[in-house]
Amino acid sequence: MLTSTFKSSKHPLAMFIDRLKAGGALLPDSPENVVEVVGILKSYGVVLDAYYNNLLYIAEHQFLVLFPFFKYFNGEITIEKLLRHWWHDRINFEYAEYCMKTMMWHGGGGLDAYLDSEEFKERSQAAIQAKIKHNWPMRGLSSLFPDFLQEQVRQQCYYSALGQFWGVMAPMFLTLSDRYDRGEIKSISDVVDHIRIGLVEAATKPITYAVNIGGTVYEIIPESAGLTFLADTAIPYVEAVFFRGTPFPGTVSFNAQADQVPRDQSRFEYGALYADPLPIGGAGIPPTQLMQDMRHFLPDYLHDIYRRTFREEDDLRVQICQSFQKSMYCVTTAAIQGLAPYPLNTTDPQQAKAVRIYLEKWMDRFLQSQLLVVQGDYMVLPLTCEVQKV
Numbered sequence: 001m002l003t004s005t006f007k008s009s010k011h012p013l014a015m016f017i018d019r020l021k022a023g024g025a026l027l028p029d030s031p032e033n034v035v036e037v038v039g040i041l042k043s044y045g046v047v048l049d050a051y052y053n054n055l056l057y058i059a060e061h062q063f064l065v066l067f068p069f070f071k072y073f074n075g076e077i078t079i080e081k082l083l084r085h086w087w088h089d090r091i092n093f094e095y096a097e098y099c100m101k102t103m104m105w106h107g108g109g110g111l112d113a114y115l116d117s118e119e120f121k122e123r124s125q126a127a128i129q130a131k132i133k134h135n136w137p138m139r140g141l142s143s144l145f146p147d148f149l150q151e152q153v154r155q156q157c158y159y160s161a162l163g164q165f166w167g168v169m170a171p172m173f174l175t176l177s178d179r180y181d182r183g184e185i186k187s188i189s190d191v192v193d194h195i196r197i198g199l200v201e202a203a204t205k206p207i208t209y210a211v212n213i214g215g216t217v218y219e220i221i222p223e224s225a226g227l228t229f230l231a232d233t234a235i236p237y238v239e240a241v242f243f244r245g246t247p248f249p250g251t252v253s254f255n256a257q258a259d260q261v262p263r264d265q266s267r268f269e270y271g272a273l274y275a276d277p278l279p280i281g282g283a284g285i286p287p288t289q290l291m292q293d294m295r296h297f298l299p300d301y302l303h304d305i306y307r308r309t310f311r312e313e314d315d316l317r318v319q320i321c322q323s324f325q326k327s328m329y330c331v332t333t334a335a336i337q338g339l340a341p342y343p344l345n346t347t348d349p350q351q352a353k354a355v356r357i358y359l360e361k362w363m364d365r366f367l368q369s370q371l372l373v374v375q376g377d378y379m380v381l382p383l384t385c386e387v388q389k390v
């Protein structure tokens with residue numbers, strides 16, 4: 001049950017605005033939530049480490065390979081790995097590609113703009129011509145469909161960009177776990193601060209992409225393009241994966257006459273912050289692959305918590321998804337704090353007005369999300385950011 005006595009704003013989620021302004025987070029601060037969030041982010045960090053390495057391998061070593069049968073092997077092809085792959089005893093790299101394609105489809109940010117530029121076309125064409133120089137079937141394909149290979153290069157750029165983004169986030173989450181083990185992380189605010197500081201430190205990290213073809217390096221996204229970690233990968237990723245996402249097959253009708261999928265792409269609300277954890281485990285639900293991967297790397301203290309629930313491990317993926325969703329609200333809080341026009345607790349009247357407008361725009365997007373659900377059995381006291389179980 002969620003209650004609040006604060007009446008200064010008419011926004012339905014005003015309590016969260018005031019909690020954020022008072023230094024709190026979208027997720028209530030409680031010992032249970034801290035354990036869940038830190039534990040699940042440790043598992044997620046391990047999985048992201050595998051995801052980002054594979055994305056970068058594909059971008060750098062599978063350039064214009066139209067049938068990359070062994071793209072998930074990172075160049076190490078053995079009978080043992082092949083058998084494990086067929087038996088599905090492996091990391092589900094398909095989920096990483098799902099996120100990449102979701103980012104590419106929704107676009108946004110400087111990366112999307114650069115990939116529509118003449119500079120990108122010239123640089124990609126130079127790499128394409130070098131790659132297909134002695135490949136007559138590919139040259140014929142390129143002649144018949146001039147934009148086909150360039151679109152493949154565009155996709156390779158997203159492989160690389162998402163890989164570079166996750167290459168920052170993976171160690172950030174693993175370091176968070178290490179700090180928790182040392183007793184340095186004791187609250188949800190500590191979690192949010194750790195993530196926010198990490199995002200700010202990496203904010204201007206250049207996003208570049210180059211491939212080596214025949215001993216010559218072709219810069220497709222040069223540093224001179226001015227693409228950076230925060231503006232051109234982190235923000236588009238949050239928009240595409242946290243908020244918009246894509247409708248999962250089998251859960252909605254793609255029939256235009258049924259009108260279950262919005263016609264306006266900006267109105268998509270299928271991202272991680274909106275998803276109902278209960279369908280996790282069903283066919284056609286991409287996050288199932290992520291939850292399956294994370295279940296192999298759960299820290300013992302979090303796994304023990306799941307085992308003590310009513311269903312024990314019968315709904316383990318659902319429990320993991322619920323914890324993961326909580327952690328993503330912490331990441332979102334860090335993003336809200338980092339992107340704010342002024343300090344959220346500013347006392348300047350004009351700045352405070354701008355901050356409230358800024359926060360209300362965020363809250364507008366949370367109206368249909370799982371924000372109230374992740375509060376659990378806690379009552380919010382927004383003026384003090386205290387949490388009381390009811």
